[in-house]
Amino acid sequence: MTTDSSRATVRIAAPAKINLSLFVGPVRESDGRHELVTVFQPLDLLDEIVAEQDATLTADVVECVGVEGPNLAADALAAYRAETGWDGAPIRLTITKRIPVAGGMAGGSADAAAALRVAAAFAADPDRDRLEAIARPLGADVPSQVHGRRATGLGAGETLRRSAARPDWEAVVLPVDAQLSAGAVYAEADRLVDPRTDEEIRDLRVAVLQAERSIGVEQAGLAINDLQTAARRLCPEIDAAISLLQQHGAEHAMVSGSGPTVVGLFAPGTATAVQAAISVERPAIFALPESRHTLEPPRWP
Numbered sequence: 643m644t645t646d647s648s649r650a651t652v653r654i655a656a657p658a659k660i661n662l663s664l665f666v667g668p669v670r671e672s673d674g675r676h677e678l679v680t681v682f683q684p685l686d687l688l689d690e691i692v693a694e695q696d697a698t699l700t701a702d703v704v705e706c707v708g709v710e711g712p713n714l715a716a717d718a719l720a721a722y723r724a725e726t727g728w729d730g731a732p733i734r735l736t737i738t739k740r741i742p743v744a745g746g747m748a749g750g751s752a753d754a755a756a757a758l759r760v761a762a763a764f765a766a767d768p769d770r771d772r773l774e775a776i777a778r779p780l781g782a783d784v785p786s787q788v789h790g791r792r793a794t795g796l797g798a799g800e801t802l803r804r805s806a807a808r809p810d811w812e813a814v815v816l817p818v819d820a821q822l823s824a825g826a827v828y829a830e831a832d833r834l835v836d837p838r839t840d841e842e843i844r845d846l847r848v849a850v851l852q853a854e855r856s857i858g859v860e861q862a863g864l865a866i867n868d869l870q871t872a873a874r875r876l877c878p879e880i881d882a883a884i885s886l887l888q889q890h891g892a893e894h895a896m897v898s899g900s901g902p903t904v905v906g907l908f909a910p911g912t913a914t915a916v917q918a919a920i921s922v923e924r925p926a927i928f929a930l931p932e933s934r935h936t937l938e939p940p941r942w943p
Contacts, residue, residue: 650694650695650731650764651692651693651694651695652692652693652694652760652763652764653690653691653692653693654691654693654756654759654760654763655688655689655690655691655756656688656689656690656691656737656741656749656752656753656755656756656787657684657685657686657687657688657752657787657790657932658684658685658687658688658689658740658741658747658748658749658752658815658929659682659683659684659685659747659748659751659752659783659786659787659899660682660683660685660747660813660898660899660905661680661681661682661683661867661898661899662681662683662858662859662860662865663679663680663681663850663859663864663865663866663867664678664680664866664867664868664869664899665678665679665680665838665842665843665846665850665866665868666678666828666831666837666838666868666869667679667837667838667839667840667842667843668837668838668839668840668843669837670798673798675782675798676798676828676837677797677798677837677840677843678782678795678796678797678798678799678843679794679795679796679843679846679847679850680794680795680799681792681793681794681795681805681850681854681858681859682783682786682787682792682793682794682795682799682802683792683809683931683932684786684787684790684791684792684931684932685747685813685815685929685930685931685932686929686930686931686932687740687741687747687815687927687929688740688741689737689738689739689740689741689749689752689753689756690737690738690740691735691736691737691738691753691756691757691760692735692736693733693734693735693736693757693760693764694733694734695730695731695732695733695734695764696731696732696733696734697731697732699731699732699734700732701732702716702719702720702723702732702733702734702735703732703733703734703735704716704719704735704737704757705734705735705736705737706736706737706739706753707738707739708739708743709737709739709743713737713750713753714750714751714753714754714780714781714784715735715737715750715753715754715756715757716735716757717754717780718753718754718755718757718758718761718776718777718780718784719733719735719757719758719760719761721758721776721779721780722757722758722761722762722765722773722776723761725772725775725776726765726767726772726776728761728764728765728767730761730764730765733760733761733764735757735760737753742815742817742903743821744821744822744823745817745818745821745822745898745901745902745903746822746824746873746897746898746899746900746901746902746903747815747898747899747903748783748787748899750781751780751781751783751784751787752783752787754777754780754781754784754787755773755777755784755785755787755788755790756787758773758776758777758784758788759773759788770788770789773788774788774789774802777800778800782795782797782798782799782800783799783899785800785802786799786802789802790932791804791805791932792804792805792807792854792931792932792933793805794850794851794854796847803851803854805854805855805858806854806855806856807853807854807855807856807857807858807859808858808933809858809860809931809933810910811860811893811907811908811909811910811913811931812907812908812909812910812911812912812913812914812928812929812930813905813906813907813908813913813928813929813930813931814887814890814892814905814906814908814913814916814917814920814926814927814928814929815898815903815904815905815926815927815928815929816883816886816887816903816904816905816906816920816924816925816926816927817903817925817927818877818879818880818883818901818902818903818904819879820877820879820902821902822873822876822877822900822901822902823900824899824900826876827869827872827873827876827900827901828869828872828900830872830873830875830876831868831869831871831872833872834871834872834875835871837868838868846864849862849864850864860893860894860907865894865896865907866896867896867897867899869897869899869900869901870896870897870901873897873900873901873902874897874901876901877901877902879902880897880901880902880904883904884896884897884904886920886923886924887904887906887916887920888906890906890908890916890919890920891908891912891916892906892907892908892916893906893907893908893909894906894907895907913928914928
């Protein structure tokens, strides 16, 4: 993140995430959300954000070309002001999208987390833990993206445990020309099969946290997405994307979150050639996990 104090401008990146594990448990009576055990892995696939304080505005403004309707980033700015009492000049937030929209990579949540970091920068507020607390009511994916680092998500995904795993794989991301709502995918998953029991979720919590203290879930045989079958049923185009990545030697090929974006993990040094080969047939994006990124600020949080 960089700040131009002479113009009160901040430039920041919002990283996409994939869920390397996504285990779905029973619905909580308290809020109707599923109990989860998941591993959030940010990638260097980024939305680019420019924010400027503008005293001529009467309220914060979020501009995002190509994305219609309410924007979670605007909710994040409002939440920051409400929770902290900060009354700085209105912010104009301009978002350039790179993360697939409604693709299961939490692009909207990434932008919201970036908006919180923007507000904190303007307010000279260094408390990232407070930002994480403000992020929780905004959505289960938002808190993990405040820090932009790999973490295990518990509860409904909003309770985080930092990970020591530092993967060396490379990724090829295949956007699918469709949009899936997370609500529809969860509903289909519930229709197809009963969620995992409380006991299963407890055991998986222990297994995932143990794996994340060392080798990571992808090396421990826990790179599993319980929503994948439902996403494939609702969007059959996913099947071709998974098959294509498997044909090119992916160590793992899986739906990202609730889909429909598909991600393949490849051995170091191999994904660039795979991405180039697949790009002849369809859009494909080369990406690295956040621990291996080579980007300079302001492109990383």
